[in-house]
Amino acid sequence: MSEQGAKPQRIVIAGAGAIGCFCGGLWAAAGHPVALLGRVRVLAPISHQGMDLTDYAGLETHVTPQQLYCSEDPVVLAGADLVIVAVKSSGTAAMGQLIAQHAPPTAPVLSFQNAMTNVVLLRQMLPGRDVRAAMVPFNVIPANLRDDAGHSTQPGFHRASSGDIVIEAGPGHWHRRISVPGLAVVESPDIEGVQWGKLLINLNNALNALSGIPLAAQLKSLAWRRVMADQMAEALRVLQAAGIDPVSTTPLPAWMTPHILRLPDWAFSRVAAKMLTIDPTARSSMAQDLMLGRVTEVEALQGEIQRLGKAHGVETPICDVVILLIRQAEMKQAGLPKMEPGQI
Template sequence: MANGDRRIVIAGAGSIGCYAGGCLALAGREVILLARPRIEAALRQGGLQVSDLEGRTHSIRPEALVVTADPAAALSQADVILVTVKSGATQDMAALIKAHARPDAVVVSLQNGVDNADRLRNELPGHMVLAGMVPFNVVQSLDGELPLRVHRASDGTVMVEDGDAGLVGLLDVEGFAIEAHGDMKAVLWGKLLVNLNNALVALSGLPLATELADRRWRLILADQIDEALSAMKASGIEPARIAGLRPALLPKVLRLPDWLFKLLAQRMLAIDPRARSSMWDDLQRGRPTEIDDLQGAVLRLAEKAGTQAPMVKRITALVRAAEAERLGSPGLAPEQIVAPAGRRST
């Protein structure tokens, strides 16, 4: 089958899924969006607007979109399935793929965390399952706004595991640059280090660029990354470079004075001023977060390796408390986080 004839199903058309699907559809790829009923209704009524940090804005009319909330209708037609659901929904999506997709459909996990591709493989032994990594943030319009808008608020190239020779050619389109990578384990653990900041954005309620520009928050992130790196080293895991930096240097850069950090870390700060984290969005919407797949992955690794992770443990507890309260972001200050746990950073 020629690449252009391969039908792509976005399995979980939320922020990342709608952005990826929109870019692919604009490039002429055959795309089906499998969405929750709320998203399906918004897309059918107002279409989709896709924009990015480079200033491009494109609109797709409702009649030009193929969207459904019916898993059987979507997955039965798939040649390639891009899984973009939150980590907590991986098992459920795997069950739907197993029930409705053809065995020759290629499954690609474009999810946060380090374990989702393995979970999909365990449930889908007859499928080729490839790990992927999305490095950028996507901001979605508020509920009820039409058209539904998805805006890529930071930069980066999507990485996908080697295994399907034509996959990169199929998926690499304007606004959604993609490359194959031979060591996705390293890439995913490197991305996890950056994603440890998602919880700080969620707890503070601050935009990502504002939070990262404040050294008090960066000190907390640096402590978490130090703990994660200790657990990784003890476990023989070597994470990939992050924004061009060796992971071991990242805590040092984060601890720099604000003026020097802004000068040296321009790539990290190249973020739309409106962007927050998906974990903040989950708290605002009263949904479960991915804390167990981000900080939780570090805690599990540290326990197995016999290393300590007190700051990661503290952040995890605070996010779980905010989840339970269902009142949105608690709007904490850095001092409210570090006081009970103590401070190692200087």
């Protein structure tokens, strides 16, 4: 349980994908009643077999079917003390409607989503409710065990990178209530700055998808780091023009990150050791989307910088090209493009 003697919180994960299942599983393992609201293809194996949760640092936790409630029926929202929204940006409006219809007005709603606009939309749809933004810094990938025939034998999720969840400061000390072993949660009074800092890092989601290589290998490539640095520098110019001060998600100030990325390999490996704390096989969520033939969230990432740049008269040629290349990859439905840095 998160705090000694604290009452378990009834948590509903509204949109149980990789992040939602991983966090929900750790909360359930710590004694919170957790309901996963999502699609049957994800939840059916979990409801029968439970799931294994692992991470890059050696975490190994098994959550039994009895520790979780899995459902496609939004009526499960009615029993929530806390709602965690973890759907893709394209599903925010629909989930907002379901929360408005079924969730208790007293239950806080935390958006564990990428992009800046999701929490704004949720607040518009849920007036008078405690709706807060959050930032999830780590990457989670499905890690289902399969038999020789390729059939799933045990659902699983693997956290491939590090960092603590940050939620918007507010009443109720919710960061303390939901901090559990393996999942630390902190509060910030400047969640918008934290979100912009995360968005800067998340711009690499698209580059990683275009590269076709794991994140760790991409970070070890000076050529790819230079593209990452140029894209981030472009975004920082846009934020500066808009008067936005991003809060870095790393120990280094956001403005310094492009300079660090451009360092030669030997210097980068020393200075940016924490940036390399990542599973060697991990890929970005956008890479996972392309591999599965799904529409990506590039409009919520590069698109956000593009729109802000237009509003403030700052050109964004790199983001423009990246959006175009991702859209082409989505249309081709051929998986990862496996491009070289020079092609971008």
